[in-house]
Amino acid sequence: MTTNNQTIYYTLTDEAPSLATCSLLPIVRTFTSAAGIDVKISDISLAGRVLSAFPENLSADQNVEDGLSFLGELTQDPNANIVKLPNISASIPQLKACIAELQAQGYDIPDYPEAPKTDAETEIQTRYGKILGSAVNPVLREGNSDRRAPGAVKAFVRKFPHSMGKWSKASRTHADYMRGGDFFSSEQSITMEDAGDVRIEFVDPAGNVEVKKELSLEKGEILDSMNMSCQALRDFFEESMNDAKETGVMWSLHVKATMMKVSHPIVFGHAVTVFYKELFDQYGELFDQLGVNPNNGIGSVYDKIASLPRSKREEIEEAIHACHEHRPEMAMVDSVKGITNLHVPSDVIVDASMPAMIRNGGKMWGPDGKPKDTKAVMPESTYARIYQEMINYCKTNGAFDPTNIGTVPNVGLMAKKAEEYGSHDKTFETEAGTMRVVAADGTVLMQHEVEKGDIWRACQTKDEPVRDWVKLAVTRARQSDTPAVFWLDHKRAHDAQLIKKVEKYLQEHDTDGLEILIKTYNQAIRYSMDRMFHGNDTISVTGNVLRDYLTDLFPIIELGTSAKMLSIVPMLKGGGMYETGAGGSAPKHVQQVEEENHLRWDSLGEFMALAVSLEDMGIKQNNSRAAILSKTLDAATGKLLEENKSPSRKTGELDNRGSHFYLGMYWAQAVAAQTEDAELAAQFAPLAKTLTDNEAKIVAELSEVQGTAAELDGYYHANRDMVKKVMRPSATLNAALAAQNA
Numbered sequence: 001m002t003t004n005n006q007t008i009y010y011t012l013t014d015e016a017p018s019l020a021t022c023s024l025l026p027i028v029r030t031f032t033s034a035a036g037i038d039v040k041i042s043d044i045s046l047a048g049r050v051l052s053a054f055p056e057n058l059s060a061d062q063n064v065e066d067g068l069s070f071l072g073e074l075t076q077d078p079n080a081n082i083v084k085l086p087n088i089s090a091s092i093p094q095l096k097a098c099i100a101e102l103q104a105q106g107y108d109i110p111d112y113p114e115a116p117k118t119d120a121e122t123e124i125q126t127r128y129g130k131i132l133g134s135a136v137n138p139v140l141r142e143g144n145s146d147r148r149a150p151g152a153v154k155a156f157v158r159k160f161p162h163s164m165g166k167w168s169k170a171s172r173t174h175a176d177y178m179r180g181g182d183f184f185s186s187e188q189s190i191t192m193e194d195a196g197d198v199r200i201e202f203v204d205p206a207g208n209v210e211v212k213k214e215l216s217l218e219k220g221e222i223l224d225s226m227n228m229s230c231q232a233l234r235d236f237f238e239e240s241m242n243d244a245k246e247t248g249v250m251w252s253l254h255v256k257a258t259m260m261k262v263s264h265p266i267v268f269g270h271a272v273t274v275f276y277k278e279l280f281d282q283y284g285e286l287f288d289q290l291g292v293n294p295n296n297g298i299g300s301v302y303d304k305i306a307s308l309p310r311s312k313r314e315e316i317e318e319a320i321h322a323c324h325e326h327r328p329e330m331a332m333v334d335s336v337k338g339i340t341n342l343h344v345p346s347d348v349i350v351d352a353s354m355p356a357m358i359r360n361g362g363k364m365w366g367p368d369g370k371p372k373d374t375k376a377v378m379p380e381s382t383y384a385r386i387y388q389e390m391i392n393y394c395k396t397n398g399a400f401d402p403t404n405i406g407t408v409p410n411v412g413l414m415a416k417k418a419e420e421y422g423s424h425d426k427t428f429e430t431e432a433g434t435m436r437v438v439a440a441d442g443t444v445l446m447q448h449e450v451e452k453g454d455i456w457r458a459c460q461t462k463d464e465p466v467r468d469w470v471k472l473a474v475t476r477a478r479q480s481d482t483p484a485v486f487w488l489d490h491k492r493a494h495d496a497q498l499i500k501k502v503e504k505y506l507q508e509h510d511t512d513g514l515e516i517l518i519k520t521y522n523q524a525i526r527y528s529m530d531r532m533f534h535g536n537d538t539i540s541v542t543g544n545v546l547r548d549y550l551t552d553l554f555p556i557i558e559l560g561t562s563a564k565m566l567s568i569v570p571m572l573k574g575g576g577m578y579e580t581g582a583g584g585s586a587p588k589h590v591q592q593v594e595e596e597n598h599l600r601w602d603s604l605g606e607f608m609a610l611a612v613s614l615e616d617m618g619i620k621q622n623n624s625r626a627a628i629l630s631k632t633l634d635a636a637t638g639k640l641l642e643e644n645k646s647p648s649r650k651t652g653e654l655d656n657r658g659s660h661f662y663l664g665m666y667w668a669q670a671v672a673a674q675t676e677d678a679e680l681a682a683q684f685a686p687l688a689k690t691l692t693d694n695e696a697k698i699v700a701e702l703s704e705v706q707g708t709a710a711e712l713d714g715y716y717h718a719n720r721d722m723v724k725k726v727m728r729p730s731a732t733l734n735a736a737l738a739a740q741n742a
């Protein structure tokens with residue numbers, strides 16, 4: 001692939017970030033065009049991905065570019081320069097809602113066939129399967145992950161700290177996880193001495209062998225296999241619910257059904273059918289006929305019974321309520337609307353939900369709308385224990401104080417779908433028998449006895465990403481002069497393989513004077529929290545899941561949100577992807593826009609990502625103006641933080657659009673004031689003056705529109721003209737940008 005080297009590819013995604021883009025891009029382009037840089041939009045939104053999967057169903061004017069395939073190829077280009085905003089990783093209910101919206105807009109795309117009966121339906125399901133769950137990030141993340149809070153952001157938080165809930169020593173909140181029968185206790189792992197093919201096989205009790213998957217593994221590649229017992233999982237759920245009920249503490253479930261798109265919806269489904277056991281016992285047959293899928297949440301029951309006669313529907317609704325009688329209170333997603341933690345699998349996502357709870361003094365919202373202590377259930381024990389460590393720490397020491405704590409940046413092993421986050425095509429809900437991994441010569445490399453309904457999976461970790469990850473860790477430790485801790489547990493089969501590689505690849509670097517440690521997860525989090533508590537920084541160097549978990553956990557404690565993180569993906573092939581923050585697409589923010597026309601989304605992640613993207617352009621393409629724009633953008637961002645022009649949560653106050661205006665004004669002032677390129681300075685002086693002179697007027701225009709509902713005409717596929725109208729309401733600002741671009 002050849003690309004114009006002066007192009008930044010800026011992703012168009014979903015929900016809050018896609019609204020923000022509509023306001024921010026016209027400002028950004030006003031600057032980048034002066035450096036000959038083209039900022040091109042690449043549509044990777046859920047709706048865009050759905051439409052591009054069915055080109056033959058669309059008329060010529062409806063056809064869209066397949067942005068994800070394009071960017072996927074671009075990741076292999078050493079000149080790749082991508083700014084990646086968060087996108088929806090869709091659960092089945094979200095995908096279905098998106099399809100319904102597009103159909104209503106006149107797009108002739110097929111329904112999602114949950115239980116395909118014909119070849120044609122199977123083919124449709126396969127196409128949709130590529131869109132489900134975390135389908136974007138694994139394709140684009142062709143490099144490891146470097147996420148940190150820049151000094152300016154830490155300084156901002158020290159000056160304007162976010163609120164932190166109080167932790168009581170008597171808090172009864174705790175993490176609960178399986179003590180056996182889970183992936184952790186069954187994990188096996190091997191490293192390939194040479195490249196070779198392996199087969200994943202299922203052997204039934206009669207000895208019949210079914211090949212489930214064939215893999216070609218590289219030399220040095222790590223392959224893990226593990227099993228979660230269905231019975232042990234269900235017993236664990238039952239016990240955890242009984243314990244919560246008896247002890248009067250709320251119950252909540254925290255999984256990642258979006259990223260772990262095969263295994264976690266099944267886990268979620270078991271939680272639903274255990275919690276509502278009597279309901280599923282009584283109406284199981286009817287639910288089968290109706291196509292209820294508990295993996296889609298109890299919301300699926302409500303959806304499917306909607307077509308029943310009223311009396312039957314009410315009978316079932318009563319049966320649902322009857323289940324609640326003898327179960328513990330459940331944490332709510334929306335207590336006003338009665339949406340529980342078990343409604344939809346994508347509403348509560350562990351990486352963000354656990355830190356939010358910890359930040360909130362260990363409380364989640366109860367059915368009565370009050371914050372309460374909770375039993376936070378995360379069945380897999382592998383990673384759940386770190387949260388218990390943090391809960392213990394907060395109970396002992398009180399909440400962390402953002403004004404004086406250190407920081408815990410992360411270097412994460414992520415490239416080439418490393419570890420569990422790449423396991424979906426190797427995950428199976430089994431029958432009773434044996435699951436095994438067999439080498440080409442027939443040698444059995446790993447095997448597990450399994451029961452019906454168990455979840456068995458294999459995970460791959462290639463050698464090249466591991467080597468690059470170790471290098472990135474050493475580089476970061478050196479550049480920021482900070483101790484780096486590899487979070488690796490020698491008792492875990494996978495980590496034992498990884499430790500050997502880490503020890504080997506550390507030898508390739510000059511580590512003189514650096515503090516590089518290897519610690520188990522519990523030791524590592526205690527060590528890092530203790531240092532953080534005393535104002536010291538510690539780099540966490542972790543695998544892919546902990547990368548995800550820790551880059552929400554520490555930022556949400558330290559900064560109030562992971563949106564303020566700098567997230568860089570140096571690609572293995574030399575290009576760069578600059579992610580905007582470490583959080584998601586904030587669905588709640590869209591709700592506020594729809595109701596009150598106020599967007600509280602903070603684009604700080606976009607500002608920081610763009611500055612690094614421009615810096616990279618300056619260096620790689622020898623574009624001196626890109627370098628100036630990068631430096632001045634950083635200065636503008638610093639000023640914005642100092643002046644506290646970030647969006648407020650309150651309708652009527654400065655929101656996302658207002659913060660974009662301030663960024664534009666400070667940026668124009670900084671470009672006009674720099675002396676490296678007089679022509680560029682002169683070019684931006686009029687814009688700087690217009691924006692400065694009209695500050696009050698523009699801010700007034702931006703706040704005037706707030707307080708009433710905003711019409712976007714679509715959620716997943718909003719009308720871009722209407723979004724533009726909502727997101728660019730200041731005639732004065734629009735005219736100033738137009739004049740600059742004329």
Ligand SMILES: NC(=O)C1=CN([C@@H]2O[C@H](COP(=O)(O)OP(=O)(O)OC[C@H]3O[C@@H](n4cnc5c(N)ncnc54)[C@H](OP(=O)(O)O)[C@@H]3O)[C@@H](O)[C@H]2O)C=CC1
Binds near residue numbers: 562603
């Ligand atoms: N990189 C990616 O593509 C990622 C995508 N996702 C996807 O995002 C969606 C939502 O995930 P969820 O788990 O709810 O996590 P989010 O990070 O989207 O939201 C959790 C909360 O974090 C706060 N927040 C997040 N970003 C910002 C921001 N820029 N400015 C201000 N506050 C912010 C908001 O708090 P408050 O409401 O208090 O304002 C928000 O409600 C899902 O579809 C998920 O799949 C999730 C993670 C990463």
Ligand SMILES: O=C(O)CCC(=O)C(=O)O
Binds near residue numbers: 089133137259548583
């Ligand atoms: O891809 C996803 O679904 C989420 C990604 C994520 O949470 C992260 O990388 O931090």
Ligand SMILES: [Mg+2]
Binds near residue numbers: 551583
């Ligand atoms: Mg995450």
